[in-house]
Structure formats: structure tokens, C-alpha cells
Amino acid sequence: MRRVLLLEDADWGGVQTITQTLVSALSNHGWSITCLNWRQTSWTQLAHHARASNVLLASHNFGPTYAGVALKALSGKPLISWVHGPLQPVLRTANSSWLKKSWLHLLYRQVDAFVSVSRTTEASLLDFMRGLGSHHPTSHVIPNGLAPLPPGQPLHVHAGHGGDTGIEPLLLGLIGRLALEKRPGFAMETLRLLPDNAQLGIVGEGPLHRQMVHEGMDLLQQGRLHFLGKHPSGASLYTPWNMTLITSRYEGCPMTALESMACGVPCVAVPIPAMRELLDRDAPYLLARGETPAALAEAVIMVMSLPQKQVQSDIARLVARHSVDNFCQRWQEVLNAC
DSSP states (O other), X not given: OOEEEEEEOSSOTHHHHHHHHHHHHHHHTTXXXXXXXXXXXXXXXXXXXXXXXXXXXXXXXTHHHHHHHHHHHHHOOOEEEEEOSOHHHHHHHTTOOHHHHHHHHHHHTTOSEEEESSHHHHHHHHHHGGGGTTOOOEEEEOOOOBXXXXXXXXXXXXXXXXXXXXXXOEEEEEESOXXXXXXXXXXXXXXXXXXXXXXXXXXXXXXXHHHHHHHTHHHHHTTOEEEEEOOOSSGGGTTTOSEEEEOOSOOSSOHHHHHHHHTTOOEEEOOOHHHHHHHTTTOGGGBOSSSSHHHHHHHHHHHHHSOHHHXXXXXXXXXXXXXXXXXHHHHHHHHHHO
């Protein structure tokens, strides 16, 4: 039995979901996985488990990888860093200094292998790592896998007609942290360009919540905008909606999109590189033609006009390529190679 020490951060949204999926899948295939939150575990315990493991796996290429590098130095065990989003846009959004970038260059020299969730993510990482000189860690791309979703707790969704149009409402969902990189205000502007029967439910919290309430007061009063707060993971996050929206500045391989489509709910997105990579092959009509609220609103209307059978067939084919079995097999290949 091969032993893996997985260094993780708790409550990291989609990263936490896919980490749990990997742990469960590997455990079912006979791997011994020790999961430790590197922030909440003493260094004595971390070092003990590192020495008893065959491989160190950092669940993210920032904090967990910092801890992983230190534990590699103590234990001599190989370190894999899991990269969930394009590094360059993340650093730009955070206004990272040259000192932070230099630190990351130094840190990444110690990593034995990187696993990126998409080609988009890998390309950004490799571009950043050009400054590493002759040291080139092994790089792999393993798209996220989908485990069966539990039903989840019921989500109360207001389904009034909005504007008293007398026609069935068009219910749109936005699920995720209300933060700058997710551009939740973009979805709100998209809503303004849709017919009066369209409503937007926002599931999640974050630093932009108060600003969005202020800017969307008219939509709230019209019954077209609903802030639903945090909600436990499960199919109930997605099944109330006609479709979900992705408005992010950047993504890696978003679990929100995959989970939504696994529930049979189309996910309409702005055409950022990661979403083109995910959708172009099977359902390109789920991509807006441009990165504007008007283009996203046009895509929503077009998807509603398509035959439901065609849309369901296309998203089912996409979901099948993200099976948890394939995901687990590819991860086992990487772990066995270390």
C-alpha cells in the first residue's frame, strides 16, 4: 500500500470539493491517504506523517505547497503541487510584488511534479516558470472529475414572474464567492438586459456582497434579484435553475460548471480560455460571443430557444468525459511515477 500525505486548506470551495473527491477515489483503490490541514497541524505531526509517506501532495500551489516544500526538505519525499487556476491572472489580480513572484520561483524549484486542472492552467504555470532556468518539474494535466452529487438541502428559490408579465419565470443561478475575480456584478448587468421574467439567484457570500445589494436595489425591489447566502453542497444548488452563469475573469476547471451540467442544468459562460477549453468541443453555444453582459444575455436567450433534448445530450457527453474513474486512474499514474 502506497501512502500519501495530502496537505490541504479547509473550506476552499471547489478546491475542497475536488480534493475530497480525489481522497475518496484513491481510498477506494487501496491507497492510504492522510489528510492534514497544514495551518492547524503541529510541525511535529506534519514531519512525522511526511516521513511515513511515500508521496507528499499539496492540494493547492500556494499555502499547501509552501508547507510541502519544507516537509520535503525534512523527509526527502517527492512533492506534487496541484494547480487549480491560471497563475498569471491570479498574481495580477492580487497585485503581487516582484518579491512574491521571486519567492514563488524559488519555491517551485523544489517541486517534483505539477498537476494542472486544465491546459489553460498549465500554460499559465509554464509561462511563469520560464525563469526557473534548467530546472523543469514534470507537468501533467488532469481535468477535474465528477463524483455523484448528494441531493443536498432544499434551496428556497423565489419563482414569481417578475414584472407581472404573466409568463413562466426564467431562473438563473450564480453560485460562488462574491469576489472580484468572479465578477458577480457582471451577472447582475446581464440580468438587466434580459426580459422582465428573468430572475437571478445568487448563492454565496463574499466581500462584494454589500456593494451588490446597493447597486441591485432596483432589481431586488422588482423581485428579480435574490441573495440566498451560503448553501451546503449538493444537487439542490443547481436543480432550481433553468441555467447557471459563469462570469469569472479566469477559471481553471470550474466545479460549478461541471456540477451544474451533471445535474442537467446548462451552464452559460463568458468566453474566457478555461471555459472555451471546457465547452467548445461539445456545446459551444453555451459560450457568449463576447465578454460583455449583452453577449452573455444573448447566449442565455439562444440556449432557451434550442431543443432541450439536444442541449441535454451535449452536456451529458461532456460530463461523461469527466468521470471520476478516469480522474482517479490518471492521478494513480502520476502518484506511482513519483
